[in-house]
Amino acid sequence: MEAAAQLRDTNALYSLIRQDPYILDNFDRIPFIETPLHDAARSGNVESAMEIIRLKPSFAKKPNQDGFSPMHLALQNGQTQTVLQLIDTDLELVRVKGREGITPLHYASEDGDLYLLEKFLSVCPKSLEDVTNKGDTALHIALKNDKVEAFQVLTRRPPSVIGLKEADQCYNKRILNSKNRDGSTLLHIATSKNQV
Numbered sequence: 001m002e003a004a005a006q007l008r009d010t011n012a013l014y015s016l017i018r019q020d021p022y023i024l025d026n027f028d029r030i031p032f033i034e035t036p037l038h039d040a041a042r043s044g045n046v047e048s049a050m051e052i053i054r055l056k057p058s059f060a061k062k063p064n065q066d067g068f069s070p071m072h073l074a075l076q077n078g079q080t081q082t083v084l085q086l087i088d089t090d091l092e093l094v095r096v097k098g099r100e101g102i103t104p105l106h107y108a109s110e111d112g113d114l115y116l117l118e119k120f121l122s123v124c125p126k127s128l129e130d131v132t133n134k135g136d137t138a139l140h141i142a143l144k145n146d147k148v149e150a151f152q153v154l155t156r157r158p159p160s161v162i163g164l165k166e167a168d169q170c171y172n173k174r175i176l177n178s179k180n181r182d183g184s185t186l187l188h189i190a191t192s193k194n195q196v
Helices: 002-006 011-019 023-028 036-043 046-055 057-061 070-076 080-089 091-095 104-111 114-123 125-129 138-144 148-155 165-176 186-192
Strands: none
Touching: 011 023, 011 046, 023 057, 036 046, 036 057, 036 070, 036 080, 046 057, 046 080, 057 070, 057 080, 070 080, 070 104, 080 091, 080 114, 091 104, 091 114, 091 125, 104 114, 104 138, 104 148, 114 125, 114 148, 125 138, 138 148, 138 186
16 A cells, blocks of 8 residues: 555556455554555655545544654655645644644744745644643744744734734733743743844
8 A cells, every 4th residue: 555655646546445445444443553645745745645635534634653644744754745735635734733742833843944834824823822742832842943033934923813903912922921841931942042
């Protein structure tokens, strides 16, 4: 199945399905498994990834044995086109928590990928609220990794869905003053790293 997912056409995938119509269902029964979508996302095979996700949407959020979703693997392997296509199928994939509670937004923040950060926030602004197992937001992660430009992108908050200025100010204060599990705020991190 792994080889079929990495092929550039979907005929091999359907050949396997003809041999065993339940082949994709078998992956669904196992909670942590490397699915064909994981393989396609890792290798950047957009066509196969889109065909597999169409057949089995549940694969998009399924963690493999290492705790990574297909989106995490695409990010780790620099497969930006695959990441963008996955987002087009389900905007909430930006919020899927992988190993240690790390979401794709957290990963892009650590990596400092400004394009993906802007894209993720535009399709799912609420993802800025997500925290890792250590209580870090994407803002904490950007500062910890000296990604000041990423931090700046993350603090450019899109207009409020509610449209109330007070609600926006409250939201900004809550996010900007949030503490991680160590009790560190963004200001603590920036000060400790001399990030003027």
